[in-house]
Amino acid sequence: MRLTMMEFVEPDMVLARTLYDPCGRPLLRRGVKLTSSYIRRLKSLGYTALYIDHPLTHDVRVEDYVPPELKAHLIKEVREIFQGVRDSGRVGDVLPDKNVYRIVDLFTDILESMQGNELFEVHMGSILNKDEALLNHSFYVSLFSTIIAMSKGMDESRVREIGIGALLHDIGKVVIPDKILNKPGKLTALEWQEVQEHALMGYDIIRKQHAFSIVSAHCAYQHHERLDGSGYPRGLSGDSIHPVGRITAVADVFEAMTATRAYKRPILPSEVIEYLYAQCGTQFDIEYVEAFRDHVALYPVGVTIQLNDDRRGVVVANHPEFPQRPIVRIFAHGNESVTPYELDMAKTLNVVVADFRRDPLIALPVHEEQ
Numbered sequence: 001m002r003l004t005m006m007e008f009v010e011p012d013m014v015l016a017r018t019l020y021d022p023c024g025r026p027l028l029r030r031g032v033k034l035t036s037s038y039i040r041r042l043k044s045l046g047y048t049a050l051y052i053d054h055p056l057t058h059d060v061r062v063e064d065y066v067p068p069e070l071k072a073h074l075i076k077e078v079r080e081i082f083q084g085v086r087d088s089g090r091v092g093d094v095l096p097d098k099n100v101y102r103i104v105d106l107f108t109d110i111l112e113s114m115q116g117n118e119l120f121e122v123h124m125g126s127i128l129n130k131d132e133a134l135l136n137h138s139f140y141v142s143l144f145s146t147i148i149a150m151s152k153g154m155d156e157s158r159v160r161e162i163g164i165g166a167l168l169h170d171i172g173k174v175v176i177p178d179k180i181l182n183k184p185g186k187l188t189a190l191e192w193q194e195v196q197e198h199a200l201m202g203y204d205i206i207r208k209q210h211a212f213s214i215v216s217a218h219c220a221y222q223h224h225e226r227l228d229g230s231g232y233p234r235g236l237s238g239d240s241i242h243p244v245g246r247i248t249a250v251a252d253v254f255e256a257m258t259a260t261r262a263y264k265r266p267i268l269p270s271e272v273i274e275y276l277y278a279q280c281g282t283q284f285d286i287e288y289v290e291a292f293r294d295h296v297a298l299y300p301v302g303v304t305i306q307l308n309d310d311r312r313g314v315v316v317a318n319h320p321e322f323p324q325r326p327i328v329r330i331f332a333h334g335n336e337s338v339t340p341y342e343l344d345m346a347k348t349l350n351v352v353v354a355d356f357r358r359d360p361l362i363a364l365p366v367h368e369e370q
């Protein structure tokens with residue numbers, strides 16, 4: 001299978017992984033041949049990428065470190081919480097116990113499924129409605145924060161506190177009007193002040209829940225603080241920022257910059273990592289940027305990439321010890337298709353990933369498997 005950006009998905013392509021609807025029910029099953037109406041529907045639901053079967057990548061398998069049903073169920077609970085806060089229009093209420101306890105239970109199951117993994121992968125492509133960008137963002141910030149905490153050897157209860165806190169780190173945003181959050185131009189001073197308030201509002205919401213720890217609330221409160229004191233809401237600096245705030249900050253920025261959104265194209269994960277390095281010591285804690293770098297493969301198995309020498313191929317494996325340099329099955333040099341061969345980027349250091357946002361394999365004649 002391989003991951004294909006939605007704009008390149010065409011009728012008759014075969015879906016390689018089951019898709020789940022926002023309630024965790026199967027929406028389209030693996031093996032279904034896509035039709036124009038399926039594709040239109042998936043686009044309207046906000047899917048930006050799909051795994052499809054491809055003759056040259058039949059043997060490529062994508063492992064889930066979080067089972068998709070579990071992810072869908074967790075997102076459903078968070079969606080209900082966000083909706084409840086949005087409907088009430090204020091942040092003083094206690095969240096429904098039902099959702100809060102389900103989140104704790106589901107997150108415990110997710111942690112269990114992640115145990116024992118040495119290497120995780122970034123995601124590519126949103127699987128949720130455009131209106132639910134905040135949910136998608138929340139889920140991946142939670143996963144990345146969890147990975148960083150696990151890789152630092154934190155105990156399970158602390159990892160869970162961080163994961164749940166990161167899941168709800170932006171909950172204060174749900175009461176900020178969309179016209180401010182999605183404003184394309186510069187915010188006025190008043191609007192910017194309103195946006196900044198989401199950190200404190202999130203803290204207030206989370207700390208009132210008995211099932212959540214105060215540590216989780218600090219993920220919301222401190223995820224925009226920066227080491228040099230330039231962050232908000234309190235302008236904390238250095239060690240006065242709790243480690244959970246420093247961890248969530250790294251996960252938050254990485255996710256926001258690499259994500260596909262309705263209004264922006266994603267930035268290359270390797271470029272975002274470079275950005276984080278450049279800001280280590282001033283904005284971000286190097287300890288957590290390194291933990292992220294060492295445990296998250298930047299280009300997931302199945303993604304189509306283009307190298308700086310114009311070779312094109314699909315990532316077929318990642319090295320746990322060198323997660324930025326995948327093994328790529330090359331199918332084309334420029335627009336010329338070639339007999340497929342594998343290039344280990346860990347052994348060929350003079351090539352880098354130049355792009356993954358285009359999908360040049362689509363237009364190529366396909367070599368059938370031998």
Ligand SMILES: [Fe+2]
Nearest residue numbers: 169170223224
């Ligand atoms: Fe935020």
